[in-house]
Amino acid sequence: MPEIIVKPSNLKELWEMLPGLPASRRYLAGGTDIVTANNAGAESSVCWIDISGLPELAVIKETAGSLFIGSGVKISEIERSKAAARWCPALTAAIPHFASPSLRNMATLGGNAANSSPCADGVCALVAEGACALLALRGKKRRLPLKDLFLGPKRTALKKDEVILGFEIPKRPRAGAYLKLGPRAYFGISKAAVAVTAEISGGVVKRVCVALGSVAPVPLHAARTSAWLVNKKLSAETIAGASDLVKAEVSPITDARSGADYRREMCGVLLERALKSLAE
Numbered sequence: 521m522p523e524i525i526v527k528p529s530n531l532k533e534l535w536e537m538l539p540g541l542p543a544s545r546r547y548l549a550g551g552t553d554i555v556t557a558n559n560a561g562a563e564s565s566v567c568w569i570d571i572s573g574l575p576e577l578a579v580i581k582e583t584a585g586s587l588f589i590g591s592g593v594k595i596s597e598i599e600r601s602k603a604a605a606r607w608c609p610a611l612t613a614a615i616p617h618f619a620s621p622s623l624r625n626m627a628t629l630g631g632n633a634a635n636s637s638p639c640a641d642g643v644c645a646l647v648a649e650g651a652c653a654l655l656a657l658r659g660k661k662r663r664l665p666l667k668d669l670f671l672g673p674k675r676t677a678l679k680k681d682e683v684i685l686g687f688e689i690p691k692r693p694r695a696g697a698y699l700k701l702g703p704r705a706y707f708g709i710s711k712a713a714v715a716v717t718a719e720i721s722g723g724v725v726k727r728v729c730v731a732l733g734s735v736a737p738v739p740l741h742a743a744r745t746s747a748w749l750v751n752k753k754l755s756a757e758t759i760a761g762a763s764d765l766v767k768a769e770v771s772p773i774t775d776a777r778s779g780a781d782y783r784r785e786m787c788g789v790l791l792e793r794a795l796k797s798l799a800e
């Protein structure tokens with residue numbers, strides 16, 4: 521465990537506190553990733569900054585054009601949110617696949633994103649929602665498309681001490697799906713996952729976003745497959761075409777959980793199933 525744990529009560533106090541803290545420091549939110557890493561000997565910071573009490577990160581709020589989900593909101597709170605259910609169809613579909621009910625009472629979306637695992641279910645769904653990440657460092661704020669936050673496994677575009685404030689999701693009526701293939705139906709890390717949101721009018725795809733988990737170094741925005749689907753009738757031929765295309769867009773590896781070839785095939789199968797469910 522770290523030598524020091526500090527707990528600011530708001531963002532202003534956090535920025536004031538930073539200069540006096542050891543250089544080796546990390547944020548602690550729900551602790552489900554960082555404590556696990558610490559227990560495995562993979563985390564050795566001298567100081568943890570407990571941001572779980574920051575009120576600025578704990579809100580879900582709607583504006584005219586977007587829904588803001590604070591980075592510190594627990595996954596189980598998102599599960600209960602009517603606004604999230606209305607505006608985040610892929611995220612809503614992903615939540616039952618996210619760990620277990622007890623883990624969802626602790627884990628946050630901010631930790632899911634900052635941990636930058638290619639198999640993170642919450643952020644894969646959020647990429648399909650077209651979310652932006654709102655970031656802050658000593659009062660300076662910036663906004664980044666979420667897909668651009670991830671640089672590789674455990675590597676993000678976050679600067680030292682930069683905090684993810686939350687995620688902005690555009691409020692657009694659309695359908696969504698999240699399909700995850702794991703070692704069992706629930707409670708497992710995915711071998712492959714597909715998240716899709718789509719606006720379909722008269723059977724024609726007007727806008728679509730496909731994202732995939734566990735099949736690339738980052739939660740992947742399948743830009744080519746998404747662009748190809750736009751303005752096409754969501755017919756059996758279109759779905760088969762998208763399923764072929766997505767297999768060429770992913771770059772899975774073979775590891776203890778699955779083989780690369782199997783994962784690639786399953787991306788096609790999962791996308792086909794997801795698009796069929798949206799076409800119905």
Ligand SMILES: Cc1cc2nc3c(=O)[nH]c(=O)nc-3n(C[C@H](O)[C@H](O)[C@H](O)COP(=O)(O)OP(=O)(O)OC[C@H]3O[C@@H](n4cnc5c(N)ncnc54)[C@H](O)[C@@H]3O)c2cc1C
Binds near residue numbers: 627640683
């Ligand atoms: C048994 C088990 C099962 C799991 N199953 C799943 C699963 O099915 N799907 C899935 O996606 N994940 C799963 N996870 C992983 C984990 O629960 C998630 O990644 C979770 O969302 C992490 O959030 P947290 O609040 O616990 O993060 P923490 O552990 O507190 O932090 C994780 C990292 O993010 C940084 N951080 C946290 N918040 C911020 C912020 N606001 N700004 C900047 N940096 C921040 C921390 O410094 C740390 O580096 C599982 C974990 C365990 C232990």
